[in-house]
Amino acid sequence: MRKRRAGAAAKTAGVDGMLVTHLPDVRYLCGFTGSSAALVLVGGKAVLFTDGRYTAQAKIEAVGTKVVIAKKPAVIAACEWIEAAGLRRCGFDAPHTTLAALETMRKAVSAKIRRGMFVAVGSLVARLREVKDNDEIARMRAAAQVGCELFDGMLTYLEAGLTEVEVAATLEYAARLAGAEGMSFETIVASGERSALPHGRATTAKLPKQGFVTLDFGVILDGYCSDMTRTIHMGKALPGVRDVYDSVLEAQEAAVAIVAPGVTAGEVDEAARSVLRRAKLDQYFSHSTGHGVGLEIHEGPRLAAKQTQVLEQGMVITIEPGVYMPGRFGLRIEDMVLVTASGGEVLTPSVKAWIEL
DSSP: OHHHHHHHHHHHTTOSEEEEOOHHHHHHHHOOOOSSOEEEEETTEEEEEEOGGGHHHHHHHOTTSEEEEOSSOHHHHHHHHHHHTTOSOEEEOGGGOOHHHHHHHHHTSOHHHHTTTEEEOOSHHHHHHTBOOHHHHHHHHHHHHHHHHHHHHHTTTOOTTOBHHHHHHHHHHHHHHTTOSEESSOOEEEEGGGGGSTTOBOOSOBOOSSEEEEEEEOEEETTEEOOEEEEEEESSOOTTHHHHHHHHHHHHHHHHHHOOTTOBHHHHHHHHHHHHHHTTOGGGOOSOSEEEOSSSSSEEEEEOTTOOOBOOTTBEEEEOOEEEETTTEEEEOBEEEEEOSSSEEESOOOOOSOOBO
8 A cells, every 4th residue: 555655656746666765765665674775666566675684584574575685786776677677757755865876876777868767756755654554553652652651660760869871771771671672862861951952862960959850762663763751850949940841831732732634733833832922931942843753753744833734634743842941941841642533642641740859
């Protein structure tokens, strides 16, 4: 079904077929997870090119796809096959193709057909990946559940004096024991004044006796990513700090509440941003409200101001407003949300209410 949809999209784009080299797209279309691959898609059929390291793996994973074990780089072998098959206009994913790779592709075919052979058609497969099928949703639901369990576990051992890297290491070890293939991205543990860094990766800084700790993490399970952020407070908060937290929570929940098919990405962003604007905190919200997630941690759609893309049933997005005050503190609250037929389902239902440890 995925191959047929991708083939139809290629035809609509005016090309005879597609050369797919972005590895998450290759996995999506044929199941192959190796590090060396080029997939030629013609109509609803596909041919996978890889090397001898993956002979057995490709046979197991790429069921229903013709596999060619090439003696030369997979992309070159794929391009030679494209010419032999009689294709004259082959689409490629420009955002994931370097100039050097495009030059290699062109040199792999004869000069008489080189001009006009490779046509930039954009991220057709990535666009298809934005809407998840039932199997993908089940995998993402499981990955999100692991994330929630990890957060619940962290609440039992977080204490002042632990270093951020100790917290990250304990979390990542627990993730592996829970079956994760790895982390979706480098774990963020940002405490005290460092919590004002939106991407404050873990350092040797110690958790404070009084102050925020932002925990942003995700796991990869069966190839699919999870992503969630929770912020807790160590010790008793100073006056006004709790009010900032409550405003961010209100903004996050307002954005979650508006999620539904037909709503634009920009409208979701504005739902969160308007709450912070009323609280006079919008100047401290320095990034977009969210993004799609799936085989990659960052996919479409992008939830940001003035984005006109319409949400569709089956998309999985993050909603993660934050406030960052340099030299003082910062915080963020993030959930994964599935777009359903009638609204949005939070896949990361761990507690978001104020927590003081």
